[in-house]
Amino acid sequence: MKLSEFYKKAILTGIENDPRGKDSVIKELEQRKKDYENLKPKEKEAFDIETLENPYSDSRILYGTGEEDIKTILVGIDIEVGEVLLSETLKNKNISVDAIVSHHPEGRAYANLYGVMYMQADILNRFGVPINIAEDLMEGRIKEVERKLMPVNHTRAVDAARLINMPFVCLHTPADNMVASYLQKIFDDKKPHTVDDIIEILREMPEYKEAEKNNAGPKILLGAKNRKAGKIFVDMTGGTEGSKEIFQSLSLSGINTIVAMHLSEEHRKEAEKNHVNVVIAGHIASDNLGLNLLLDKVTENEGIKVLECSGFRRIDR
8 A cells, every 4th residue: 555545545544433424524625726826826826635635734744755655553652763773673673664643733734733723613513602702702712822933843743754765644534534534423422321331331432441541531521420411512622722712602502521632721611601512532542543543544454553552452343
């Protein structure tokens, strides 16, 4: 399998499982193509052509031509300089590594992480938040994240990969889409009665079982075991945490319980003010689930060997 085939299949799988719905993503890409055609020649030179086919700015081939044959990949939740050097150490021990795959973005994909946050407005709208409110609240948060990313030295791991000539890919939102859609469907189908029922459903999944062994399993952050779960919103995609002001709108739209990867203290306080139950499924456990689901689709019948590192455990379904 070529690196470009692996990558393109991951992006297409992410689109197929996008919580906004595939049609919404296609409309977004069509609009980008129209906007591109209207650009001036100098503006086109600086335009990232890949965004015309890939809606996820936080997922890229960071180093490599795409023509590399891949049979063994080193996969981690985070791939930084240490993991890049690990791939070289493994090769020196006669353990083949053809490419490294990170879940969390690095390089230019990390610098442009804020670009995928616009999708959160459409997801919120699908759960009853008026689109004008969702877009307005997200705008300020997106600018905040953009400012935080501006001073970051984001190319370090990519530079290390280039120096040892190791192909490097990151797949962030496509994997997050997988876990968000997967869990949302399960909760919609099983309709857990209480908040504790949500915890029990999560504990049935091997990624969350493994996390509990490492003291990082699902926890009730707000609410209590015997509280009614009501309408559940799985909030696990779209770059990073959205606006902390959104909880009032979610509550008014009928959301009773949020299942999230993580929640900052500021966001927790706002959720508490608006009487929303919050279950923290676990960040790394949820990333594992999303990445495993993505790899199931991308590597199916391809015979690709996966080496685990940096908090990732391969569990296929």
